[in-house]
Amino acid sequence: MKVKIITIGDEILIGQIIDTNSAFISKELINIGVEVTEILTIGDSKIDITNSLKNSQNKFDIVILTGGLGPTNDDITKDSFCDYFKDKLVLNKEVLNHIENLFKNFKDNPITDLNRAQAYLPSRAKLIPNDFGTAAGMMVQNLNTLYVSLPGVPFEMKSMISSYLIPEIKKEFKCPVILNKTLLTYGLGESTIANKLIEFESSLPSNFKLAYLPNLGRVRLRLSSKGDDKKSLEKIMDDLIVELYRVLGKTIIGFEFSNSIEKEIGKKLIQFNKTISTAESLTGGLISSRLTSIPGSSNYFKGSVVAYDTLIKENVLKVNNDTISKHSVVSSEVAKEMVLGVKKIFNTDYAIATTGNAGPSKGDSKQPIGKVFIAISTPTDLKCFEFNFGEHREKNINKSVNKSLELFFSELLTS
Amino acid sequence: MKVKIITIGDEILIGQIIDTNSAFISKELINIGVEVTEILTIGDSKIDITNSLKNSQNKFDIVILTGGLGPTNDDITKDSFCDYFKDKLVLNKEVLNHIENLFKNFKDNPITDLNRAQAYLPSRAKLIPNDFGTAAGMMVQNLNTLYVSLPGVPFEMKSMISSYLIPEIKKEFKCPVILNKTLLTYGLGESTIANKLIEFESSLPSNFKLAYLPNLGRVRLRLSSKGDDKKSLEKIMDDLIVELYRVLGKTIIGFEFSNSIEKEIGKKLIQFNKTISTAESLTGGLISSRLTSIPGSSNYFKGSVVAYDTLIKENVLKVNNDTISKHSVVSSEVAKEMVLGVKKIFNTDYAIATTGNAGPSKGDSKQPIGKVFIAISTPTDLKCFEFNFGEHREKNINKSVNKSLELFFSELLTS
Numbered sequence: 134m135k136v137k138i139i140t141i142g143d144e145i146l147i148g149q150i151i152d153t154n155s156a157f158i159s160k161e162l163i164n165i166g167v168e169v170t171e172i173l174t175i176g177d178s179k180i181d182i183t184n185s186l187k188n189s190q191n192k193f194d195i196v197i198l199t200g201g202l203g204p205t206n207d208d209i210t211k212d213s214f215c216d217y218f219k220d221k222l223v224l225n226k227e228v229l230n231h232i233e234n235l236f237k238n239f240k241d242n243p244i245t246d247l248n249r250a251q252a253y254l255p256s257r258a259k260l261i262p263n264d265f266g267t268a269a270g271m272m273v274q275n276l277n278t279l280y281v282s283l284p285g286v287p288f289e290m291k292s293m294i295s296s297y298l299i300p301e302i303k304k305e306f307k308c309p310v311i312l313n314k315t316l317l318t319y320g321l322g323e324s325t326i327a328n329k330l331i332e333f334e335s336s337l338p339s340n341f342k343l344a345y346l347p348n349l350g351r352v353r354l355r356l357s358s359k360g361d362d363k364k365s366l367e368k369i370m371d372d373l374i375v376e377l378y379r380v381l382g383k384t385i386i387g388f389e390f391s392n393s394i395e396k397e398i399g400k401k402l403i404q405f406n407k408t409i410s411t412a413e414s415l416t417g418g419l420i421s422s423r424l425t426s427i428p429g430s431s432n433y434f435k436g437s438v439v440a441y442d443t444l445i446k447e448n449v450l451k452v453n454n455d456t457i458s459k460h461s462v463v464s465s466e467v468a469k470e471m472v473l474g475v476k477k478i479f480n481t482d483y484a485i486a487t488t489g490n491a492g493p494s495k496g497d498s499k500q501p502i503g504k505v506f507i508a509i510s511t512p513t514d515l516k517c518f519e520f521n522f523g524e525h526r527e528k529n530i531n532k533s534v535n536k537s538l539e540l541f542f543s544e545l546l547t548s
Numbered sequence: 549m550k551v552k553i554i555t556i557g558d559e560i561l562i563g564q565i566i567d568t569n570s571a572f573i574s575k576e577l578i579n580i581g582v583e584v585t586e587i588l589t590i591g592d593s594k595i596d597i598t599n600s601l602k603n604s605q606n607k608f609d610i611v612i613l614t615g616g617l618g619p620t621n622d623d624i625t626k627d628s629f630c631d632y633f634k635d636k637l638v639l640n641k642e643v644l645n646h647i648e649n650l651f652k653n654f655k656d657n658p659i660t661d662l663n664r665a666q667a668y669l670p671s672r673a674k675l676i677p678n679d680f681g682t683a684a685g686m687m688v689q690n691l692n693t694l695y696v697s698l699p700g701v702p703f704e705m706k707s708m709i710s711s712y713l714i715p716e717i718k719k720e721f722k723c724p725v726i727l728n729k730t731l732l733t734y735g736l737g738e739s740t741i742a743n744k745l746i747e748f749e750s751s752l753p754s755n756f757k758l759a760y761l762p763n764l765g766r767v768r769l770r771l772s773s774k775g776d777d778k779k780s781l782e783k784i785m786d787d788l789i790v791e792l793y794r795v796l797g798k799t800i801i802g803f804e805f806s807n808s809i810e811k812e813i814g815k816k817l818i819q820f821n822k823t824i825s826t827a828e829s830l831t832g833g834l835i836s837s838r839l840t841s842i843p844g845s846s847n848y849f850k851g852s853v854v855a856y857d858t859l860i861k862e863n864v865l866k867v868n869n870d871t872i873s874k875h876s877v878v879s880s881e882v883a884k885e886m887v888l889g890v891k892k893i894f895n896t897d898y899a900i901a902t903t904g905n906a907g908p909s910k911g912d913s914k915q916p917i918g919k920v921f922i923a924i925s926t927p928t929d930l931k932c933f934e935f936n937f938g939e940h941r942e943k944n945i946n947k948s949v950n951k952s953l954e955l956f957f958s959e960l961l962t963s
Contacts, residue, residue: 144761144770146584147728148575151568155589160563169561171596172589174570177759181586204739205760206749242737267739286762313562322654324619324662334621344592345620346559348701355559411854417840418833421854425832428908428941430856436864437854439826439836442894445851449893478864479857493843521653525680526843528703 134306136162137193138172139185141200141210142285145174154199154290161294166308167195168359177201182213191277195302200285202268204247210282211271214255218273222253225260228269235267258282261297265289270297279305310363312370315346315355316377317394318384319539323347326354329380338369351535386539394538395423401545402433402483407512409541411437412450412475412486414462415505419534420485435479440471443497446488450474463488463498465517468508476510483545484510485537489520491529505533509541511548549721551577552608553587554600556615556625557700560589569614569705576709581723582610583774592616597628606692609721612713615700617683619662625697626686629670633690637668640675643684650682673697676712680704685712694720725778727785730761730770730804731792738762741769744795753784768804809953810838816960817848817898822927824956826852827865827890827901829877830920834949835900850894855886858912861903865889878903878913880932883923891925898960899925900952907941920948924956926963 138158144150152174159169170193175181182201189196201210215221229252236244251267254260261270261283268284270293281298283290302308318326323345327334334343340360346353356373360366378385387397402409411420421437424430438449443462446452452470460466472486489505490498502524508517518540522529553573559565567589574584585608590596597616604611616625630636644667651659666682669675676685676698683699685708696713698705717723733741738760742749749758755775761768771788775781793800817824826835836852839845853864858877861867867885875881887901904920905913917939923932933955937944 143757143759143772145571146574146587147578147772148571148573149728149730149761149770151566151571152587153566156560156563156566158563159561163562170591172561172567174587176585203760203762205742207757207759239737241735242740245739245743247739247742313564315564320656322657324660325657327620327662328660342558342622344558344622345618346564347618355564357558357562413833415840416837417845417849418828418836418852418854421833422831422837425830425854425856426942426945430832431911434832435857436860437833437852437856438864439833439840439852439854441840441846441852442850445894449851449853479860496846523680525703525707527841528680530841 134167134195134308135170135193136167136195136197137189138169139189139196139198140172140174140285141177141182141198142174143176146176154285154287157287157291158197158199158294161299162302163311163313165299165303166311167302167306168311177207177209179209179213179216182210183217186213186217186280189278190275193278194306195279195281197281197283197298199283199290202251202270202282202284204245204251204267211253211255214258214271214273214280214282218255218257218275220255220257223256225252225254225269227260227262228252228254231262232267261293263289263293264296265292272301309359309361310366311357311359312363312366313355313357314370314374314388315353316374316388317351317353317386318381319351319386321352321384323352326352326381326384333376333380337373341369341373351539386543394542396427398424398538398542398545399427399430399433401542403429405545407482408433408435408479409483409485410435410475410479410481411484412471413437413439414441414446414471414488415491416487416530416533416537417441419530420487420537423534423538435481438475438478446471450478461498461500462496463490463500463504463506465506465508465519468506468517469515472508472510472515482512483541485541487533487537489529489533492524492526503529505529505536507533507537507540509544511544514544514548516544549582549610549723550585550608551582551610551612552604553584554604554611554613555587555589555700556592556597556613557589558591561591569700569702572702572706573612573614573709576714577717578726578728580714580718581726582717582721583726592622592624594624594628594631597625598632601628601632601695604693605690608693610694610696610717612696612698614698614705617666617685617697617699619660619666619682626668626670629673629686629688629695629697633670633672633688635670635672638671640667640669640684642675642677643667643669646677647682676708678704678708679711680707687716724774724776725781726772726774727778727781728770728772729785729789730768731789732801732804733767733769733796733799734801736767736799738767741767741796741799748791748795752788756784756788809957810842813839813953813957813960814842814845814848816957818844820960822897823848823850823894824898824900825850825890825894825896826899827886828852828854829856829861829886829903830906831902831945831948831952832856834945835902835952838949838953850896853890853893861886865893876913876915877911878905878915878919878921880921880923880934883921883932884930887923887925887930897927898956900956902948902952904935904944904948906944907939918944920944920951922948922952922955924959926959929959929963931959
């Protein structure tokens with residue numbers, strides 16, 4: 134089965150917004166065994182939309198369009214449908230009713246003829262109701278292709294996908310089983326891992342695929358497979374993962390699912406009934422915000438001092454002035470005093486501290502740009518790790534955050 | 549001039565990652581007058597890549613591909629180039645040198661033959677150096693189309709776009725002037741605004757376009773235009789904006805910047821020679837990390853206290869225990885004491901404080917989930933703003949961060 138997503142909107146083509154709709158749709162489809170073959174973004178242009186309909190005809194089983202269904206002049210998906218399918222717009226009373234009901238709640242925004250016009254759909258179209266907005270969705274089966282049109286507003290589109298489209302596809306199409314598992318590794322580069330996996334890759338069953346996803350010091354390994362029988366796919370997948378663990382050992386730090394490392398950290402801290410705080414220099418509060426992105430984090434996360442300024446490290450975190458003069462503010466010694474300082478302020482079991490030169494220019498230390506120290510204090514131990522992350526500010530900050538969370542998680546599991 | 553972006557990667561098609569590269573590239577191109585006509589995402593498949601090269605031939609002036617340049621088996625862009633351009637790979641000594649130098653710093657990851665293989669490029673390709681990684685970029689001019697291939701790792705790709713590709717395009721192509729201005733409106737629906745703008749739209753010059761971008765209670769109006777003469781375009785744009793203000797009045801709450809708001813804040817603080825600190829509860833350090841994402845932020849950002857725990861608000865920020873007992877920790881009174889507390893600790897001119905119930909469960913306050921207080925202290929004033937952002941944790945945190953930055957920026961401009 135071949136599926137194409139087409140997102141319509143000049144705002145995506147000029148980089149004003151990032152297309153997040155496609156990722157949502159792809160994820161929902163993969164869950165029911167449907168793979169997306171390509172994603173296309175085009176502008177608010179009738180020619181481009183009509184061409185995209187024509188170019189997809191019979192090449193794809195399903196084409197899902199988002200956007201261009203609003204009430205204004207730049208919304209032209211329905212016109213393009215009528216043009217390509219040689220159809221015309223007719224009033225759908227169910228939609229009109231729904232729109233009129235929605236507007237009863239908006240005192241400042243009385244209903245207009247533009248809104249009422251949204252109740253017109255191509256005569257051949259099957260309605261996909263939009264419970265949260267005025268832009269109705271629609272489906273048109275044309276020859277071998279099912280064309281689906283949904284609004285671009287994410288929360289409207291999302292509910293229409295989950296409530297209407299997914300059940301419809303499950304009913305009308307026979308979908309294969311798709312399995313994906315992603316392993317998180319750290320410490321080795323993409324090519325070093327690939328070298329270790331030459332034999333593994335060459336003996337992979339033909340319906341299994343291995344992908345390398347490198348990012349900032351971590352490489353994710355995704356095993357994916359497709360077939361008819363879920364049980365037998367799962368069995369092979371399990372065996373392959375055992376084999377990966379055998380070859381890569383401790384390089385694998387876990388699975389990636391929906392669970393992020395900050396979620397795993399939270400689960401462990403709750404399980405151990407322990408607390409954490411952070412003292413952040415170059416990471417600027419990003420470790421703290423990652424930790425607090427997890428619901429329930431107030432049970433273990435007490436707080437953070439973002440000590441960007443050298444004086445703050447002295448005055449708030451009580452880092453010794455002598456230590457700074459002697460070793461500079463970017464040093465293992467300062468990182469250690471920071472972590473002990475913040476642990477005392479917040480009275481926590483664990484703490485993480487970061488100090489480093491993020492760049493592009495040097496701050497109060499002569500250490501090279503990219504030099505980073507991460508200190509971790511546990512109930513029984515104090516450790517500091519040193520890194521050289523390179524010249525790039527954004528990379529230095531993000532690598533420091535990821536590294537801090539990984540190192541901390543590993544200490545948490547072993548301490 | 550017609551430009552197409554092609555992003556390669558199964559991880560995008562299965563929704564594992566969101567394609568942010570395209571938005572970055574589009575934005576950089578629009579700045580030099582180059583519009584992207586379409587964006588296509590395809591999988592790690594040689595047939596799909598080769599087909600996408602063929603289908604773009606002579607229909608686009610420039611085709612920019614990202615991804616598929618890594619050292620492993622699933623990286624097949626160079627093979628596809630050789631197939632389509634009937635070319636073969638030859639060793640590029642400059643790239644080999646660069647790769648070998650990069651690996652000198654990685655003790656745990658010795659260079660492998662897979663890395664050395666990355667120094668091979670199609671013989672017709674012109675090198676685009678990758679200062680931050682091993683995957684070289686390349687350009688091939690084939691008939692009327694310039695094909696550009698860049699790695700998919702964002703920070704590597706970004707620097708290659710800015711340092712090499714943009715200057716190259718400016719040199720080789722005559723680019724028109726493109727102007728975009730986006731106005732933020734609040735309070736009226738898309739169709740109500742459109743009704744007020746019927747006359748405005750019908751009298752728009754033919755090289756100007758108006759788009760409506762509705763999202764969560766705000767409608768952004770984007771005016772875009774294209775032409776040869778920057779001055780005259782700007783003059784017409786200014787007149788049109790005056791006219792929009794005349795028709796929509798206070799519905800317009802401001803412009804949307806092309807720079808991020810944290811960058812604009814940084815520019816103003818440097819200009820005024822003022823400093824800032826933050827005290828964050830539900831925002832967990834995210835305001836601080838947004839502010840410190842800007843190079844040079846150490847000139848005005850002193851630090852932050854993330855006071856997640858109620859006791860920390862008392863012990864570190866010196867919020868009065870009575871205030872908390874009387875008004876609860878989620879209150880205007882506590883937000884104000886937090887902002888004054890942090891301003892004193894860090895000795896700054898300005899400060900921002902947030903407190904609220906992010907959800908999903910309530911913390912130490914009985915205030916409803918989504919209730920948020922944002923306090924701002926300026927050299928002469930102390931203000932607090934109250935919000936109800938709803939039930940969704942992630943939305944509550946992010947709306948609080950965005951609102952804090954917007955409110956602070958507006959205070960900064962007027963105080």
